[in-house]
Amino acid sequence: MKNIWVLIAFCLLPVAVFSAASNSYRFTLDLIRVQNDKIQVTLQTPTITPSETIYNIPKIVPGTYSVDNFGRYLSDFKAYDKNNNLLETEKLDDNRWRIHKANTLVKITYWVDDTFQDSAAAHQIFEPAGTNIEANQIFLINTHGFMGYFDNLKLLPYEFTVLKPQNFYGSTALKVAKATPGADTYLVLNYMELVDSPLMYTIPDTTVLQIGGAEVLVSVYSPYKKINARYIGATIRSTLEAQKNYLGGKLPVPRYAFLIYLWEKPNKSGSYGALEHSYSSVYYLPEAEPERIAQLIVSIAAHEFFHIVTPLNIHAEQIHDFDYNNPQMSQHLWLYEGVTEYAATHVQVNQKMLTPEAYLNKLRAYIIGAGAYNDTVPFTVMSKGALNKYASQYGNVYQKGALIGLALDIKLHELSGGSYSIRRLMQDLAVTYGKNKAFKDEELFDKIAALTYPEIRDFFRAYVEGSQTLPYSTIFKTVGIIYQPVSTEEKVSLGQLQLVYDPPTQKLVIDNLSKTTAFGKKNNLRTGDQLLMLNDKTLTRESAPAIFKSEVFARNAGDKIIIRVGRTTKHGKIRIKKLKGRLIKVTEQKQYVLTIDPAATPQQKILRDTWLYTN
Numbered sequence: 001m002k003n004i005w006v007l008i009a010f011c012l013l014p015v016a017v018f019s020a021a022s023n024s025y026r027f028t029l030d031l032i033r034v035q036n037d038k039i040q041v042t043l044q045t046p047t048i049t050p051s052e053t054i055y056n057i058p059k060i061v062p063g064t065y066s067v068d069n070f071g072r073y074l075s076d077f078k079a080y081d082k083n084n085n086l087l088e089t090e091k092l093d094d095n096r097w098r099i100h101k102a103n104t105l106v107k108i109t110y111w112v113d114d115t116f117q118d119s120a121a122a123h124q125i126f127e128p129a130g131t132n133i134e135a136n137q138i139f140l141i142n143t144h145g146f147m148g149y150f151d152n153l154k155l156l157p158y159e160f161t162v163l164k165p166q167n168f169y170g171s172t173a174l175k176v177a178k179a180t181p182g183a184d185t186y187l188v189l190n191y192m193e194l195v196d197s198p199l200m201y202t203i204p205d206t207t208v209l210q211i212g213g214a215e216v217l218v219s220v221y222s223p224y225k226k227i228n229a230r231y232i233g234a235t236i237r238s239t240l241e242a243q244k245n246y247l248g249g250k251l252p253v254p255r256y257a258f259l260i261y262l263w264e265k266p267n268k269s270g271s272y273g274a275l276e277h278s279y280s281s282v283y284y285l286p287e288a289e290p291e292r293i294a295q296l297i298v299s300i301a302a303h304e305f306f307h308i309v310t311p312l313n314i315h316a317e318q319i320h321d322f323d324y325n326n327p328q329m330s331q332h333l334w335l336y337e338g339v340t341e342y343a344a345t346h347v348q349v350n351q352k353m354l355t356p357e358a359y360l361n362k363l364r365a366y367i368i369g370a371g372a373y374n375d376t377v378p379f380t381v382m383s384k385g386a387l388n389k390y391a392s393q394y395g396n397v398y399q400k401g402a403l404i405g406l407a408l409d410i411k412l413h414e415l416s417g418g419s420y421s422i423r424r425l426m427q428d429l430a431v432t433y434g435k436n437k438a439f440k441d442e443e444l445f446d447k448i449a450a451l452t453y454p455e456i457r458d459f460f461r462a463y464v465e466g467s468q469t470l471p472y473s474t475i476f477k478t479v480g481i482i483y484q485p486v487s488t489e490e491k492v493s494l495g496q497l498q499l500v501y502d503p504p505t506q507k508l509v510i511d512n513l514s515k516t517t518a519f520g521k522k523n524n525l526r527t528g529d530q531l532l533m534l535n536d537k538t539l540t541r542e543s544a545p546a547i548f549k550s551e552v553f554a555r556n557a558g559d560k561i562i563i564r565v566g567r568t569t570k571h572g573k574i575r576i577k578k579l580k581g582r583l584i585k586v587t588e589q590k591q592y593v594l595t596i597d598p599a600a601t602p603q604q605k606i607l608r609d610t611w612l613y614t615n
């Protein structure tokens with residue numbers, strides 16, 4: 001679920017398709033007549049020759065790496081011949097319907113419920129891949145939730161018409177082929193392109209940015225109007241400009257759409273995030289304060305947008321001809337998700353949005369994150385098993401996956417004396433393969449070695465196909481960075497305590513407390529105390545880092561400090577207590593510390609600079 005680079009011959013809707021598509025799927029989605037969060041879907045079918053066929057709704061869609069069974073949300077499935085007689089149908093499983101006398105089939109109808117409201121389901125679909133139907137409010141149309149395909153006929157053209165309230169606008173990267181106030185008609189080349197084209201219908205809140213030759217649509221649904229498209233557009237612009245520079249000065253797509261759905265209720269899938277497509281991405285985020293939402297969107301969008309490079313333009317056969325009901329996984333999640341995540345962070349230091357020190361902190365966070373997963377499962381094996389056996393290890397694609405990208409980038413810089421990078425490799429792979437030409441899973445490592453250096457084949461053998469731990473010390477040493485698995489530092493402190501943010505009260509709360517604190521036994525801090533003020537400065541989630549810096553870390557051990565806490569009484573009331581103490585010195589152990597080596601050789605400095613800053 002995320003992002004990248006591309007060279008595309010892009011021609012989404014040639015006019016010829018519209019007139020030539022006599023044997024095509026023709027769908028109608030009726031957003032006007034909504035019943036209990038369900039809409040009716042009608043399909044005028046293409047010509048079917050066999051006497052039996054199977055109609056499929058996806059079990060899984062690209063980018064989610066999870067089994068979702070979208071067919072669960074269909075009901076009242078009916079098939080008709082040209083005289084409007086019902087044909088016999090059988091439901092084979094959640095996602096497939098067998099239709100008898102299929103050679104006489106002309107029409108199918110069914111109703112579709114949405115996935116967002118399904119609180120009973122054992123498996124909740126990740127919302128950016130899901131569907132929402134709220135009459136007269138919002139329709140999130142991930143097309144695979146509404147429209148399917150017949151066996152062997154995935155490559156026929158699709159025409160679909162959305163019947164809509166007149167004041168609604170459909171945000172999508174697709175161009176409308178025909179529009180009237182009450183209906184939009186779209187044309188796509190085949191089922192893959194249909195699934196690649198989500199739409200969001202609502203009363204419009206949109207803005208369009210012109211960046212690097214591309215038209216970028218930002219569309220927002222914010223139920224309580226906490227944030228609008230103009231604000232998000234203004235925030236996202238600098239990230240996209242940076243990504244444009246990183247990709248060589250031009251965005252590799254003519255058009256891109258950010259479809260942003262903000263949700264005011266606690267969500268059911270337990271996660272927020274986004275899903276990438278070739279020309280758009282769909283976001284599902286909490287409707288929080290504008291600054292917070294904007295920051296969330298910027299950090300996720302950098303990843304999603306970079307998916308325009310991979311897998312969208314560099315991918316294996318099983319992704320190119322995706323089997324929506326019996327998908328085979330590729331072994332290259334290190335590339336699709338790992339390299340994408342690496343680029344989404346590297347662009348920020350490369351384009352000077354982050355200092356090198358702040359960037360090293362982000363790399364440290366990946367190392368810490370990877371520590372939560374099993375490092376001995378080879379990445380290719382985990383990738384192949386990401387839907388089942390290794391589903392619990394999937395999250396490592398965003399941690400160790402990014403570090404594999406880092407290691408490969410530094411290795412390429414080292415072997416080329418600073419003249420070749422992972423970005424160049426991606427460009428070369430996009431030329432070798434591309435949107436319409438897939439690689440064979442097993443040939444990719446050899447191909448990359450042929451394009452670069454034989455040593456790179458050894459790198460893949462050891463650290464991606466093999467189970468060896470990435471050699472952090474060696475990797476970082478190449479670019480004059482010191483890596484310390486464990487480092488000890490002394491720090492002025494209130495004592496060791498952990499704070500958590502409590503959303504209902506919007507207060508910081510002490511979650512964990514060591515025995516050593518700056519406060520005596522009598523007035524000791526307690527677990528569960530709300531931390532309200534330090535030396536008369538009010539703490540909020542936003543202000544806390546700066547206040548801790550000025551009132552604690554920048555002071556000396558022994559200095560006086562006054563803090564106010566909110567403490568719950570026996571009767572459940574919060575009473576404010578004023579506590580006095582003196583700052584103390586504590587020794588902290590820090591893992592995986594990365595620092596710039598002041599004694600780096602000229603060679604190391606050159607490689608560090610080219611790794612961080614060249615294009």
Ligand SMILES: [Zn+2]
Pocket residue numbers: 001002003276303304307336337340
């Ligand atoms: Zn991703």
